[in-house]
Amino acid sequence: MKKDNAKAFARRRGSETSLRELAMLREEELLTRLESASSGLTAQAAEEKLDEFGPNVITSGRTHGPLYRLMEAVANPFNLVLLLIAVITFLTDVVFSAKKDFVTAGIILGLVMLSTGISFFQGERSNSAAARLSKMISNQADVLRDGKTVSVSIDVLVPGDVVLLSAGDIVPGDVRFLTAKDAFLAQAALTGESNPVEKFAQLPQGGAEAVTDLANIGFMGSNMVSGSARAVLLATGNDTYFGSMAQSLTGDRAKNSFERGVDSVSRLLIRFMLVMVPVIFVVNGITKNDWMSAFLFAISVAVGLTPEMLPMIMSSTLAKGAVSMAKHQTIVKTLSAIQTFGEMDVLCTDKTGTLTEDRVVLERYMDLHGNDNPRILRHAYLNSYFQTGLKNLIDLAIINRAHENGLEGMKETYTRVDEIPFDFTRRRMSVILEDTSGKRQLITKGAVEEIFSVCAWAEFNGKIEPLTEELKKEAMEVYEEQNRGGLRMIAVAQRNELPGRDRFGAEDERDLVMLGFIGFLDPPKESAAAAITALAEHGVHVAVLTGDSEGVAVKVCERVGVDLSHRLTGRDVEGMDDAALSKAVETCRLFSKLSPAQKERVVAAFQKNGHTVGYMGDGINDAPAMHQADVGISVDSAVDIAKETADIILLKKDLMVLEQGVVEGRRTFGNIIKYIKMAASGNFGNMISLMAASIFLPFLPLLPVHILIQNLLCDFAQIGIPFDRMDPSYIKSAHKWDTKSIQRFMVVMGPLSSLFDIALYAILWWAMGANSATNAALFHCGCFIFGTLSQILVVHMIRTEKLPFFQSRASRPLALSTGLVSAVALAIGFTGLSRHLDLAQMPLLFLPWLVLLCLGYCVASQLVKRAYVRRWGEWI
Structure with a gap:
């Protein structure tokens, strides 16, 4: 009971009432209340208190373990659809079937496991890289333990610890000063007052108007400017006065445009599948008069039309970007922030340490x-x-x-x-x-x-x-x-x-x-001018937001090449309404003498104009602007709340690292869009082809098992997409999510593939003689080979605006995965392996037709691509 009361008391130490009360206690009474002594805590007592109060960090929410992340990887919409289909298939093929057939259900579960496994593995790889780099970030404090001065990480400090502070130290929690000599603290983060305030060990005389005016209390979020002091911790982490304020800054952001776009396309594809699959089921049931076969075929089509690899492609691509950035000493806290880099067209940054060397x-x-x-x-x-x-x-x-x-x-x-x-x-x-x-x-x-x-x-x-x-x-x-x-x-x-x-x-x-x-x-960095130029070449405009004077800011910006034709001060910003500010930010690249609230307003003004904004800062006063921005960027030397708010943490404060991040973000964005456009257009085309086949053919164009195996092969081929390269022309400019562009692409490219599928049906029917139910296995084999190869060609034709294989070659992983799948498809179709899949081995006579169809598709898609780019000015 006593321990629970002490814990309850500690939990409210960061409140104004409690701080005022603790400020008035005599030292002996205070230390007794805190279960401490002037010589500090014992190591054992500190360990017990750490278990009781937790680490001295300001948290934004609970973190999840590997099991939770595994369940998260499983529970995406596409996997859930496949699992439902697997259950239905298991019931029809195993439970209620005289002939037990585990193949179909097994393949569907294999697809789920493939997508989930790769997504989970890549995510864990990224988390591991970030965790290794995070260990390099630490703040130390001198504390009395067992009567001796030791240096420990700030996050293991607990209430009752006696800390020794000197000039340059951060105050590691809410503290009461026991001794102080010329101790001046900077409390600008809490009060907005730029001048440091002196702190004393004596009990305050009279009542302070604000809790921050208490002369013997120091607060987390402040730092020692000069002098020295000995102080006892009253509260740590979220229990501090600052921790209670910081929670509003560390809440989750709303989903960005990319995440919302992926969700919308996912829903579109699922709705499309849920509408069309029943139609295919009914048409095949009526035309073939075999409702069970029609049902199994419809189930297989549903599996084939489910872009179950989208979560894997997304997580793998983002994780690859995170690992790549980790090699440049950059911690990616939020994976989706990588693709936001790709969308970013305005980077707001402070001046000190970013454009300058942070030295005098x-x-x-x-x-x-x-x-x-x-x-x-x-x-x-x-x-x-x-x-x-x-x-x-x-x-x-x-x-x-x-x-x-x-x-x-x-x-x-x-x-x-x-x-x-x-x-x-x-x-x-x-x-x-x-x-x-x-x-x-x-x-x-x-x-x-x-x-x-x-x-x-x-x-x-x-x-x-x-x-x-x-x-x-x-x-x-x-x-x-x-x-x-x-x-x-x-x-x-x-x-x-x-x-x-x-x-x-x-x-x-x-x-x-x-x-x-x-x-x-504070001299400009040698790399600053080159970095600003490089960012500009990639369509990212740098805006400097600083609390420093206009004169100092102008001097630095002149040397690094920031456009100074238009500039605003905090007073100018204060005198503008939101409409005027939104207009002004379009031409202004230097904002000086800004308060934290004004920095946030400037970021919001850029966003209101449709820009994707990144903000780079390292101070507590930068946290509101970082939270407002689409992607927050900080450095390992930043204050804790800035690092907590950030999506990206740099171990090297250099704009050139951000330029590398922009490139990685656009590569990530582009590769994800590639798959989405492939999946959307491919599914639309397949729907048209299957609908035509269902109406005109007396038998199914493919058996359910063929569709599932083809889908598995094509999924494997697309594993290399996250590792693919992007054309330099694509990297040069920012790209935003555009659902209309995806829908337009689907409507143009989908029917093109359907034309060649229908041409294949004609060749198999008339040229190869597969025009009756007795020759259906030959028809199935032709559809299986060309269907697989055409989806491989789709990958290569869509991945670049240029001429594939010649002007733009796929990365080695993508070339290997697609090449291997192509070889497997040909081997199955033209050798005895076909018999094991209920396919008839294709005669070599079909090979010229196959080559003609593939070349015809490549030529036609390249011509359509050129016309598409001329008409809409884009491809990916």
Whole structure:
């Protein structure tokens, strides 16, 4: 009972009421409530709590094991139809039949097992590849276990763990600070406030207006900007304050256009079969006066018309794409996202780390007139080198540039006396140095406005002059010009006349001499421009959505080739209604100073215009836009909620990887569409052929077992489709699901194959003498051979817009599978193997007719293909 009460209490720790309550408890009482101690949990207690509370992750829903995925592979509409037919066949051929015949039911079950097995195997292969790569993604935390500091994965932290935090660490859950020294947290993900807030260990005085204002509470989703702290976890995973908010972002998306399209075609083909099969049954029953044979034939036709390989082709093609992308260090979390890549024609991306190297480079060091001056670099170097705190990216950039300029020897002539650390109120930091002669100086660097506020003098051309308003105005014009040009600017100042004491404080930062500015830039990646060009060549327009300033964004975008003829800021977006924004996004490629909600609006505006949109981001503030997008893309270094929301996770943050994904997506999309068009047109043509045969022939054109074996052979031949290549012209542009295109293709190509089937009937009837029931086995054999070969030819004729075999060759797996099936069909028809299937061996006299029919079909389909492309401008 006690354990259940503790668990119930823990489950509500992330609520506002509970957090306020925990914030007010004395440390001893708090640790007692959490069943912990100042030295942390024991390893055994942590393990027990992990079993109790589960891993420290924000989940979007339950994951399913292999058995569930196997059942999912079985339970697709086509398999269910085949299983129903198998049951009916078993009843008629085995249960209620004097002659037990397991063959038909066995073949049908074999088709189900083939489709299910391949779908399941390919899916598991993809899941395994993703799981292996996922193990490379981990976040660590320093925690006290058994009184010792150990580094563990964040997902094994539990309530009551005492964690040690320092600058750069993420806060691994909702925490209460036990000690804190200059601890500043960035909570922008929760509050939207860009400035970090300071946290303390003391109990709050008075009531905070918002729970996020509690000074001794830290939240999952925030990170340490500076300082250090020791804190105890109050809640983890979904029980955190942030976890409760994140659930709305991690819900399932609605099916995309491709998935909806596949569902609609599946329903169409099943309805088509359910209507036509009874018609064929009735016609054959009336014309042949053998209702049992008509029934068995109708059942076999139903099996032949069921595109049971569609789920297998889809899952195999998508899984192959996932495995291929895994080789490029890309985790595919959602298989259907691969084909969405193929549809994508707009990629929205942030700037930092995608277009840029996500590092800071010192670009300029200048005096107040904007002239390069190495004296400013020397002072900045001394400030950065001698500070004892965490050297941030700015400090490292200064030190690296100084080393490039050969200034590293300067440090040997100075010693540090004291420093005045950076804080977010003063927004500057200072060091006090003494040289070998005993002369002291204070060197300060920081935000331009804050440095100006403590300066009384300015240095121009080696001369020190009073800092008048006129001089300050002139200097600020230089600063603003550089800032508009995309440089992040800070100022450097110094003071020589210092007291002889060893301790200094913020009050000593006065009457400084302003020296000049240093400008920084996050340099563009070398691959960014090439990647944007490559994406554009594939019909994907890149739109940059950033929260950064317009000047910085423009500077980067200019260098990587983003079109800047039209651009919008967050303020512009805020002033537009949805209609105006939808119009504006068609020409705009740079959106700067955007809030998370505005990013989401921009993505929605693109979608409203009919675009398929991908969004690449790594911050919590990117999650709403990623969730809105058709495909969300993140990186392994992203925050957990961004990775949870994403469909694709890159282990390398590079647009060129996305270009490879686009190619893979279009190849995947194309191969699935190939099969759908083959199945739709083939089924329509077969219906016409079988209806004609049922009306005019005195016997069945094929026996049920022949249809089933032919179907099995053709299914095997199509196994190679997922591995087929696509024509380069197809890869160049985005393709969307178009049901009308599939219906049009079916109506054009279906009757074409029927014409050659009817021509075959005529040849067998008049040229080969198979015109009576006694010669029906010969007729069946001719139909079996040509029916199989013609479906093989359909694969090759439809797979490319070009001339097959010459201008565009099938991939080796597809060539092997279709070649092997063709050889088997010929062997069955022209050798003694035919007798084992109740077929009459075809004489060699039929071979020229067979060649003529096959060549005629190839020529006719190529001519129709050209006319079709000229008329509708597409093929696949």
